[in-house]
Amino acid sequence: MSVTDELLAANAEYAETFSGPLPMPPARHVAVVACMDARLNVYGALGLHEGEVHVIRNAGGVVSEDVIRSLAISQRLLGTREIVLIHHTDCGMLTFTDDEFRQAIQDDTGIKPPWAAEAFPDPETDVRQSIARVKASPFLPYKDAVRGFVFDVATGRLAEVS
Amino acid sequence: MSVTDELLAANAEYAETFSGPLPMPPARHVAVVACMDARLNVYGALGLHEGEVHVIRNAGGVVSEDVIRSLAISQRLLGTREIVLIHHTDCGMLTFTDDEFRQAIQDDTGIKPPWAAEAFPDPETDVRQSIARVKASPFLPYKDAVRGFVFDVATGRLAEVS
Numbered sequence: 278m279s280v281t282d283e284l285l286a287a288n289a290e291y292a293e294t295f296s297g298p299l300p301m302p303p304a305r306h307v308a309v310v311a312c313m314d315a316r317l318n319v320y321g322a323l324g325l326h327e328g329e330v331h332v333i334r335n336a337g338g339v340v341s342e343d344v345i346r347s348l349a350i351s352q353r354l355l356g357t358r359e360i361v362l363i364h365h366t367d368c369g370m371l372t373f374t375d376d377e378f379r380q381a382i383q384d385d386t387g388i389k390p391p392w393a394a395e396a397f398p399d400p401e402t403d404v405r406q407s408i409a410r411v412k413a414s415p416f417l418p419y420k421d422a423v424r425g426f427v428f429d430v431a432t433g434r435l436a437e438v439s
Numbered sequence: 440m441s442v443t444d445e446l447l448a449a450n451a452e453y454a455e456t457f458s459g460p461l462p463m464p465p466a467r468h469v470a471v472v473a474c475m476d477a478r479l480n481v482y483g484a485l486g487l488h489e490g491e492v493h494v495i496r497n498a499g500g501v502v503s504e505d506v507i508r509s510l511a512i513s514q515r516l517l518g519t520r521e522i523v524l525i526h527h528t529d530c531g532m533l534t535f536t537d538d539e540f541r542q543a544i545q546d547d548t549g550i551k552p553p554w555a556a557e558a559f560p561d562p563e564t565d566v567r568q569s570i571a572r573v574k575a576s577p578f579l580p581y582k583d584a585v586r587g588f589v590f591d592v593a594t595g596r597l598a599e600v601s
Contacts, residue, residue: 280467281521281586287486288597295595301531303477305442313493313509315465318482321489324449331475334496336509343505346554347475347498349544355531359443369463369517382511388577392508415550424443433457435450 299328308351311363312338316430337370339395340410349416358419362407364400365428400427404438461490470513473525474500478592499532501557502572511578520581524569526562527590562589566600
């Protein structure tokens with residue numbers, strides 16, 4: 278049995294007590310952008326329930342062009358007005374450089390990826406970078422309520438980056 | 440009080456019973472790629488706990504270049520071996536076309552985005568598209584265990600796309 282099959286078994290259990298459908302637009306009008314890290318349970322850490330906020334996640338929680346695309350759809354079509362950015366301590370993105378990662382892939386496959394890995398030396402600096410990218414985007418209409426945080430994987434607590 | 444402040448209050452409560460830190464690599468060696476939709480609680484729907492799987496999410500759950508970047512980091516640096524793709528019923532991405540969305544932004548801002556919105560006409564077709572993009576990527580070393588599903592927002596149940 279693969280892990281995927283185990284997840285499907287858990288899903289069958291979840292569906293037994295599931296009550297839907299809820300409306301498509303997020304009820305709390307928030308979009309969260311967070312790192313993909315396994316230790317960051319966004320619903321748990323923010324006390325969320327189904328139907329409340331959009332959750333966008335990638336390696337690092339960086340504001341990439343794909344995150345801008347997702348936020349544009351979130352704000353323009355589905356009514357979100359606040360953005361919450363979450364990086365975290367002990368992030369994998371602190372353990373390598375973009376050049377090293379792209380070179381390792383080139384050494385392995387013969388092909389250098391056309392994208393940067395988006396590694397960063399500390400999470401606070403990259404939260405500021407992410408806020409700056411949101412603020413600079415011409416495609417997002419709502420940028421007054423954009424706040425960034427670092428999640429501590431030891432304590433489960435969010436610390437705001439000012 | 441903003442919604443963000445409410446989420447911070449919920450986080451303080453979460454941290455009270457939080458026990459960490461867990462190891463950085465996902466214990467179950469899986470990366471999930473899912474839509475950002477508020478009704479899709481990935482941890483709940485798959486019975487997950489902190490520390491188990493990477494969760495990557497964007498508008499549509501589409502396999503964009505940024506998702507390939509995240510999966511490459513997930514597999515090459517953090518040991519994941521299975522990929523689970525999750526789209527869902529009643530998706531916002533079914534309600535517009537790429538051309539319409541880009542034109543609406545151009546009409547509003549004067550600037551046409553350089554990216555496609557990645558809208559799609561039905562979730563099953565786009566799950567197949569996403570699997571095909573994963574399989575075609577030269578940057579992902581583990582592509583034998585890639586499965587795609589549609590989450591039903593009415594029942595909470597995952598249906599596999601074959």
